[in-house]
Amino acid sequence: MIYALGRLDFSWDRFVTGLDNGARFIGRMLPPRIAQPDSLAKGLIESLEIAILASSMGILLSLPIGLFAARNLMPVWATWPARAIIAAARSFHPVIVAIIFVKAVGFGALAGICALVVASIGFIGKLFAEAIEEISLKQVEAVRATGASFMNVILFGVLPQVFGRFIGFATYQLDSNLRNSTMVGIVGAGGIGGTLFSAFQRFDYDFVAAILLSIIAMIMAGEVLATWVRGVFLEKGKVDGE
Amino acid sequence: MNAASTALSVRGLVKEYVRGKKVLDGITIDFAASGLSAVIGPSGTGKSTLLRCVNRLVEPTAGQIHFGGRDIAPLKGRALREARREIGMVFQEYNLVERLSVMENLLSGRLGYTPAFKAWLRRFPQEDIDRAFALLDQVGLGSFANQRADALSGGQRQRVGIARAVMQRPKLLLADEPTSSLDPKTSVEIMGIMRDLGREHGIPVIVNMHDVELAKRFADRIVGMSGGRIVYDGPPDGLTDDVLKTIYGGESWLAG
Amino acid sequence: MSATASIEQRRWRRFTPRQRLARFAVYLTLVVAIVLSARTVEVIPEFLYDAPEQMRDLLERMWPIAWSHYPKGVHEALVETLHIATLGTLIALVMALPVGLMAANNVVPNRVVNYLAKLVLVSSRSVNSLVWALLFVAVFGPGALAGTLAIAFRSVGFVGKLFGEALEESNRGTIEALEATGAPWSSRLAWGYWPQVKPAFWSIALFRWDINVRESAVLGLVGAGGIGMALDTALNLFQWDRVAMVLFSIFSVVVVAEIIVTQIRKKIL
Numbered sequence: 001m002i003y004a005l006g007r008l009d010f011s012w013d014r015f016v017t018g019l020d021n022g023a024r025f026i027g028r029m030l031p032p033r034i035a036q037p038d039s040l041a042k043g044l045i046e047s048l049e050i051a052i053l054a055s056s057m058g059i060l061l062s063l064p065i066g067l068f069a070a071r072n073l074m075p076v077w078a079t080w081p082a083r084a085i086i087a088a089a090r091s092f093h094p095v096i097v098a099i100i101f102v103k104a105v106g107f108g109a110l111a112g113i114c115a116l117v118v119a120s121i122g123f124i125g126k127l128f129a130e131a132i133e134e135i136s137l138k139q140v141e142a143v144r145a146t147g148a149s150f151m152n153v154i155l156f157g158v159l160p161q162v163f164g165r166f167i168g169f170a171t172y173q174l175d176s177n178l179r180n181s182t183m184v185g186i187v188g189a190g191g192i193g194g195t196l197f198s199a200f201q202r203f204d205y206d207f208v209a210a211i212l213l214s215i216i217a218m219i220m221a222g223e224v225l226a227t228w229v230r231g232v233f234l235e236k237g238k239v240d241g242e
Numbered sequence: 243m244n245a246a247s248t249a250l251s252v253r254g255l256v257k258e259y260v261r262g263k264k265v266l267d268g269i270t271i272d273f274a275a276s277g278l279s280a281v282i283g284p285s286g287t288g289k290s291t292l293l294r295c296v297n298r299l300v301e302p303t304a305g306q307i308h309f310g311g312r313d314i315a316p317l318k319g320r321a322l323r324e325a326r327r328e329i330g331m332v333f334q335e336y337n338l339v340e341r342l343s344v345m346e347n348l349l350s351g352r353l354g355y356t357p358a359f360k361a362w363l364r365r366f367p368q369e370d371i372d373r374a375f376a377l378l379d380q381v382g383l384g385s386f387a388n389q390r391a392d393a394l395s396g397g398q399r400q401r402v403g404i405a406r407a408v409m410q411r412p413k414l415l416l417a418d419e420p421t422s423s424l425d426p427k428t429s430v431e432i433m434g435i436m437r438d439l440g441r442e443h444g445i446p447v448i449v450n451m452h453d454v455e456l457a458k459r460f461a462d463r464i465v466g467m468s469g470g471r472i473v474y475d476g477p478p479d480g481l482t483d484d485v486l487k488t489i490y491g492g493e494s495w496l497a498g
Numbered sequence: 499m500s501a502t503a504s505i506e507q508r509r510w511r512r513f514t515p516r517q518r519l520a521r522f523a524v525y526l527t528l529v530v531a532i533v534l535s536a537r538t539v540e541v542i543p544e545f546l547y548d549a550p551e552q553m554r555d556l557l558e559r560m561w562p563i564a565w566s567h568y569p570k571g572v573h574e575a576l577v578e579t580l581h582i583a584t585l586g587t588l589i590a591l592v593m594a595l596p597v598g599l600m601a602a603n604n605v606v607p608n609r610v611v612n613y614l615a616k617l618v619l620v621s622s623r624s625v626n627s628l629v630w631a632l633l634f635v636a637v638f639g640p641g642a643l644a645g646t647l648a649i650a651f652r653s654v655g656f657v658g659k660l661f662g663e664a665l666e667e668s669n670r671g672t673i674e675a676l677e678a679t680g681a682p683w684s685s686r687l688a689w690g691y692w693p694q695v696k697p698a699f700w701s702i703a704l705f706r707w708d709i710n711v712r713e714s715a716v717l718g719l720v721g722a723g724g725i726g727m728a729l730d731t732a733l734n735l736f737q738w739d740r741v742a743m744v745l746f747s748i749f750s751v752v753v754v755a756e757i758i759v760t761q762i763r764k765k766i767l
Contacts, residue, residue: 015638022637049535056532091752093716095628096745099733104553106545113539142337142403145297146410147327147354152361156350160341183628186719190540197720200632208632216624232520345510364512371510387510 025205032209035199043185043192044214050112050181050191051222055174057113058120065121066128073132073140073158086129089122094180098189109190116177116184123176127169128162135161167233171226178222182215248308249275249414249446250296255305257291265291267470269305273414278437278447280457283467284490289450292467293416296448297329298322310413327354330407330445332417332436336399338391344402345387348374351409370409377405380442381435397428401435408439415440417449421456429453433460454486559738567740572728572747578642579724580751582717583710586649591703593654598661604673605665605691619662622655627713631722642723649714653706664698665691700766704759711755715748 034040068074069082098115105111135158143157185193192215199207250273257266265288273279281289294300296307298314307315314325330351338347352370353361360366378384381401386394391402400420407415417436421429433449437460440447451457457464458478466474466481466489473488474481513521600606600615630651634644673690681689718726725748732740 015643017638019637021639025633025637046539049539052531052535053539056528091749092745093712095716095719096729096748099729100556103556105549106542106552108542108545109539110541110545113541136340138333138335138337139339141299142331142333142406143339143350143353145299145326145329145331146351146406147323147325147329148350149323149353149358151358152353152356155358155361156339156342156346156353160339163341179626183626186628196629197632200636200720205636212625212629215629219624229524232517232524343512346512375510 028203028205029209031206032213033206034210035204035207036195039195040192040211040214043195043211044218046109047181047185047191047193047215048178048218050109050116050184051174051178054113054116054181055120055170055177058117058177059124059170059173061117062121062124062128066125067132067154067158069125069129070132072135072137082125082129086122086125089118090126091122094119095183095187098184099187102188107188107190112181112184112189112191115189116180119180120173120177124169124173128166131162131165131169132158164234167230171229175219175222175226178219182218247275248272250448251306251308252292252296253306253308255292255295255307256303257288257295257300258303264470266295266302269470269472271465271472271475273446273448274463276440276444276446277462278440278449278460279463279465280461281448281450281465281467282452282454282457282489285452287467288470289467290418293331293418293448293450296414296416297326297331299331323354327410328413330410330412330415332400332403332407332415332420334419334422336396336403336423338394338399338402338406340392341390343388343390344378344383344394345371345374347391347402348377348406348409351406354410374405374409377408380439381405396424397431400424400428400432404432404435404439408443408445411443412445415445415447417447419450419452421451421453429456430459436460454481556738560742562739563742563746564737564739565743567743568747571732571740572725572744575718575725575728576747576751579714579718579726580711582642582645582649582722582724583707583714586646586714587653587703587707587710589646589650590653590657590706593650594657594661597654598658598665599687601658601662602665604668604670605687615658615662619655619658622651622653623659624655625652627652628716628720631717631720635721640721640723645714645717645722645724648717648722649710652713653710656709657702657706660702661695661699664695664702668694697766701763704762708755708759712752715751 065082065085068078069086071079074082094115097118098111101111101114105114139161140153140157143153148156181191181193182196183191183193185191185195186197188194192211196208196211196215199205199211252269252271255266255269256264258264269288269292281292283289291300295302296309298317302315305315306313309325310328314322317325339350342350346364349364349366349370352366356366375384375387378387381404383398383401383405386398386402391399394402403420404417415436420436421432424432433456436447436449439445449457449461458481461478464474464476464478464481465472466485468489468491474485511518597615597618600611601619603609603612606612627648630648631644634647634651638644638647668691672694673686676686676690714724714726715729716726718724718728719730721727725744729741729744729748732738732744
């Protein structure tokens with residue numbers, strides 16, 4: 001650890017100078033000032049749009065992928081590719097994925113949406129598959145014994161057992177996409193991140209403070225929304241509480 | 243026994259989970275189109291495997307299973323599902339879908355006849371819903387339709403399990419140790435419900451069990467199994483101590 | 499038993515009217531939000547049609563990967579990234595212990611302290627690690643120090659929250675037995691709570707380290723040190739074969755980190 005400290009060029013001097021800087025920095029952040037209300041509003045709305053579209057598409061896509069990746073229900077020829085997709089989607093940070101998409105589909109919201117769709121597939125796909133792998137197969141067997149088709153076995157034997165957890169993952173992912181949608185702009189993939197980054201580079205620290213506060217407000221509002229959705233769907237299922 | 247009065251006809255059924263180790267060693271038996279038959283025998287003797295081979299939850303290694311005018315042992319896919327929906331099954335641990343309501347569990351008995359889209363929206367024909375309510379009344383759970391299955395006691399769950407199987411309008415009802423997880427009083431009630439529903443709806447019932455007294459009390463016919471073979475097949479009266487010795491081996495447990 | 503149930507009872511609905519209304523409200527909100535977003539978001543369709551072409555071009559430029567770039571341009575940055583992740587996690591653990599204790603109501607039965615601790619944890623989590631990095635770069639200047647602190651400050655909230663929850667779930671019985679012997683607060687902590695939450699604590703720490711390895715790889719994009727800096731340089735110069743090299747090394751490190759975490763978890767849990 002000391003070796004690591006040495007390698008990273010930490011020194012007391014630097015730290016003290018930093019604290020000094022920090023005080024000045026905070027001084028310049030106060031009071032927050034909305035320098036460009038237009039670009040702030042536009043950025044926030046775009047971030048929100050990115051989060052909503054990416055979450056809905058990502059969740060929709062991760063349902064079948066997660067199902068195919070569950071080793072207790074699916075044959076190897078289905079689980080192997082599904083697990084490979086999930087692993088690939090998980091391996092890079094959304095911002096890095098965004099870089100690739102900026103190159104592929106150009107600057108703007110589309111790149112951000114694509115990047116967060118990938119992130120959603122990686123996260124929900126993995127957790128959903130794990131949730132399915134933990135279900136009671138006895139209940140599945142009973143539904144199968146009624147002569148139900150494969151889809152009906154999934155609908156009545158599998159989904160009820162994982163529905164509560166799935167709602168949890170989905171709302172969590174919406175939350176997480178909202179946070180990340182404010183960041184992908186740093187690499188040009190749309191949303192408020194671009195505004196934030198350029199304000200930093202111009203040393204407009206009071207505007208930076210205003211942007212950060214509005215991001216936090218938006219994320220908190222998103223959390224309230226997520227809690228509401230969870231409440232609606234898990235109302236009777238206190239047993240579902242993980 | 244002629245073909246019309248035979249519900250199920252098993253011919254030379256063999257099951258090996260591990261190659262060379264026969265759990266079922268050439269079972270050949272017919273079941274009539276009515277009445278309750280009890281299959282008794284020590285644990286691990288293949289009773290459960292026999293039942294599960296009939297509705298193909300377990301794949302038989304060899305042999306034929308004639309049901310509804312055809313051999314269902316080689317069936318696959320849609321044909322298998324169509325055979326299964328005519329065979330109801332009651333499980334030892336009830337196997338209800340815990341997080342669905344009692345009504346949804348009953349309606350799941352109709353899934354073999356319901357397209358996925360309608361099943362998803364819970365759009366079941368009114369006829370099915372009426373039948374479900376009637377069956378709930380019959381098993382004494384008339385007011386439980388909207389309870390979640392995991393809120394019920396063991397005896398109540400098994401009643402739902404039986405009602406779900408009867409919802410299928412099956413031509414055969416299989417019950418795999420339906421009373422093994424229940425107390426003696428509830429066990430008697432459950433057996434009574436199965437016998438009565440079987441009679442009323444004209445469904446032949448095959449029950450696996452290890453409680454000999456219970457089997458004698460409710461069954462019209464007793465099948466004794468030991469080591470993957472049938473060693474007794476006859477009326478309950480015929481279950482003498484000697485017969486029980488061949489089924490279960492030893493005799494010390496018979497004393498008192 | 500109601501053998502003569504009325505017609506009303508015979509109609510079966512899956513949900514009560516209130517539940518149906520609430521669900522309908524959620525679905526409506528969802529649909530409206532999706533439609534509104536889809537209609538107003540600025541997407542240039544031409545870019546989308548062009549995407550496969552661009553993707554092919556990108557892959558062509560990335561291949562062959564500039565393996566030779568690794569020793570001079572990537573290796574040190576990669577090691578720095580690991581240091582940032584590890585050191586950041588350690589600092590976060592040290593900070594999260596007291597805050598997590600204060601957040602757990604059964605350990606510190608004081609609502610005000612609990613609330614303050616939770617506020618600290620929430621603010622730590624609401625700020626993305628990239629934003630933390632931007633802030634610390636502004637304060638301490640570009641480099642690994644800013645990255646390490648960013649990782650640490652972002653992780654405190656995560657570790658503290660989960661640690662606090664683990665404490666609150668710990669078994670009362672053991673603690674009561676210690677209280678009965680008249681043990682002071684500190685020994686209740688050391689002998690009552692700690693043994694119960696120790697596995698959870700290390701499991702959370704490992705989990706966060708795994709996340710931090712991924713996160714620290716991007717911090718360099720805003721100048722906070724590590725392999726992200728190498729990525730940024732290569733990107734700015736459009737040296738896609740070097741970008742591929744950096745991405746490959748990030749991928750390998752992430753995979754190795756995950757394997758390490760899985761192995762350690764198997765051993766300690």
